[in-house]
Amino acid sequence: DMQMTQSPSSVSASVGDSVTITCRASQSIRKYLGWYQQKPGEAPKLLICDAINLHSGVPSRFSASGSGTDFTLTISSLQPEDFATYYCQQANSFPLTFGQGTRLEIK
Amino acid sequence: QVQLVESGGGVVQPGGSLRLSCVASGFAFNNYGMHWVRQAPGKGLEWVAFIRSGGSEKYYADSVKGRITISRDNSKNTLYLQMSSLRADDTATYYCAKTYVPSAGDYLDYWGQGTLVTVSS
Numbered sequence: 001d002m003q004m005t006q007s008p009s010s011v012s013a014s015v016g017d018s019v020t021i022t023c024r025a026s027q028s029i030r031k032y033l034g035w036y037q038q039k040p041g042e043a044p045k046l047l048i049c050d051a052i053n054l055h056s057g058v059p060s061r062f063s064a065s066g067s068g069t070d071f072t073l074t075i076s077s078l079q080p081e082d083f084a085t086y087y088c089q090q091a092n093s094f095p096l097t098f099g100q101g102t103r104l105e106i107k
Numbered sequence: 108q109v110q111l112v113e114s115g116g117g118v119v120q121p122g123g124s125l126r127l128s129c130v131a132s133g134f135a136f137n138n139y140g141m142h143w144v145r146q147a148p149g150k151g152l153e154w155v156a157f158i159r160s161g162g163s164e165k166y167y168a169d170s171v172k173g174r175i176t177i178s179r180d181n182s183k184n185t186l187y188l189q190m191s192s193l194r195a196d197d198t199a200t201y202y203c204a205k206t207y208v209p210s211a212g213d214y215l216d217y218w219g220q221g222t223l224v225t226v227s228s
Contacts, residue, residue: 003170032212036152041216043202044152049210080220087152091212093167096142096154 002026002090006099011072012107017078021102023071023088032092035073038085038101048073048105049091109133109217111203116222123193123226129203129219131187137161137181138205142215143188143222145199155201156188157213171197193226200224 003026013019017024023033046055047062051071059074075082081107088099115127129141143155156177157166165218166176186203200221207216 002130002215032210034174036215038152043133043220045130045218046214049207049214050212053210057206066129070130089154089214090142091151091210091214094157094213096157098152098154101151106173 001095002029002093002097004088004090004099006020006088006102008102009100010103010105012105013078014107015078018074018076019078019104021073021086023066023073023092023099025069025071028068029092031067033066033071034088034089034091036087036089037084038087045057060071080106086104108144109205111205111217111219113201113203113222114222115221118225118227119193120217120228121194121226123190124191125193125224126224127159127190131205132184134205136184139208140213141179141186141202142206143177143186144202144204146185146202147196147199147217158186165204171203184189189222193224195226197225198226
């Protein structure tokens with residue numbers, strides 16, 4: 001099965017900062033990589049699909065890049081509502097797999 | 108608006124069975140593939156199973172294969188997850204989620220609020 005590895009596992013930042021999270025697939029998943037945001041007690045929300053495309057309603061301070069095995073999610077000018085856990089997910093083949101998550105905390 | 112409402116969770120003994128349901132509204136349920144994803148307490152997301160819109164094509168995570176069956180009743184706009192031979196490591200919140208169609212990839216664009224399954228004696 002495809003393994004998805006995120007780094008870092010956690011990161012601390014301040015409002016206004018920029019942060020980048022990386023996700024590596026154990027083999028090529030072409031462009032089929034999604035990013036999700038999850039806040040405590042809530043279901044995950046789709047942020048990005050096909051590695052670079054913002055899902056409807058997602059603020060433009062979120063951006064993403066990558067293809068093949070290496071992908072990044074960047075959040076610019078962090079807002080208080082952005083502090084959450086972020087997961088990557090390969091959407092290339094079944095079984096689908098998620099990364100282990102990156103917890104973004106307020107410094 | 109799209110709504111997914113799960114039910115059927117609870118406490119079950121190891122080796123027991125449970126059936127989860129997810130009632131969908133706000134979209135043409137019979138046109139969309141559907142997923143189950145679970146999250147153990149304090150842990151990350153684990154994809155569990157998928158079923159195509161017509162119900163003929165199904166996929167499962169290796170960790171649940173042979174013990175869990177996904178099904179759907181399009182006439183009732185309802186998705187099911189039949190779980191048997193439950194183990195302690197099946198303890199999790201189970202979410203149903205809808206497939207995001209505009210991409211060829213399998214993404215999950217709407218999620219329910221989840222239902223908690225606890226496997227304990």
